[in-house]
Amino acid sequence: MTRDPTAQMQFLFQLRSRGVTDSAVLMAMEKIDRGQFVGGTFEGHAYDDMPLPIACGQTISQPSVVGLMTQALGVQPRDKVLEVGTGSGYQAAILGQLARRVYTIDRHRALAREAERRLEAARITNVTVICADGCFGLPEQAPFDRILVTAAAEDPPGPLLQQLKPGGVMVLPVGQSDTVQSLIKVTRTETGFDYDELLPVRFVPLVEGMPNG
Numbered sequence: 001m002t003r004d005p006t007a008q009m010q011f012l013f014q015l016r017s018r019g020v021t022d023s024a025v026l027m028a029m030e031k032i033d034r035g036q037f038v039g040g041t042f043e044g045h046a047y048d049d050m051p052l053p054i055a056c057g058q059t060i061s062q063p064s065v066v067g068l069m070t071q072a073l074g075v076q077p078r079d080k081v082l083e084v085g086t087g088s089g090y091q092a093a094i095l096g097q098l099a100r101r102v103y104t105i106d107r108h109r110a111l112a113r114e115a116e117r118r119l120e121a122a123r124i125t126n127v128t129v130i131c132a133d134g135c136f137g138l139p140e141q142a143p144f145d146r147i148l149v150t151a152a153a154e155d156p157p158g159p160l161l162q163q164l165k166p167g168g169v170m171v172l173p174v175g176q177s178d179t180v181q182s183l184i185k186v187t188r189t190e191t192g193f194d195y196d197e198l199l200p201v202r203f204v205p206l207v208e209g210m211p212n213g
């Protein structure tokens, strides 16, 4: 499907007006077609700035939030990045435009498989999808320059903090309920961690363990 140029212009305009100003992030979001990651019924809303339902009761995040999270992560071209919460694969596709290597984990096998198929269709070759519990990170590929979590935990999971390189950055939503969450940025220093609160957000929860069946 080719994108309607007017919808594409509006999409980029909305991103800018909501604070996504980093040119590398905007270029990556211009290149990756969100329509390819939004299936079926909701495809007509792919370029609206709203979260949309995907399979397994999950959601593809709102584009401006994807942009703001990616911008806050400050990905460098040589970085190895971990994403926890593959969902549709859209965020991972954008990270793939900015980083050298991306690993993305989801606990739902059906989502991981579908995301893998979509990334392949989009000819993205530096993103690997893994089906596992992302609360433990990915020890075999650690440490990471950047970690992005796209599901909300009460606190940053310990294994993810441990798998961050010194100087590395992790961006994640934290909160004690489904309704009140903050996006935070954690920077690993030589001696510990610095925490910055960025903006209020609303994400599906980070769930420990694998689904039954």
Ligand code: SAH
Pocket (backbone or CB within 6 Å): 058, 059, 060, 061, 084, 085, 086, 087, 088, 089, 090, 091, 092, 105, 106, 107, 108, 111, 132, 133, 134, 135, 150, 151, 204, 205, 206, 207, 208, 209
């Ligand atoms: N980044 C996605 C949207 C993520 S929605 C996109 O661009 O479309 C949050 C995802 O986190 C869901 O797919 C959910 O299955 C996943 N998730 C929740 N808890 C998890 C865990 N412990 N490990 C891995 N994935 C998890």
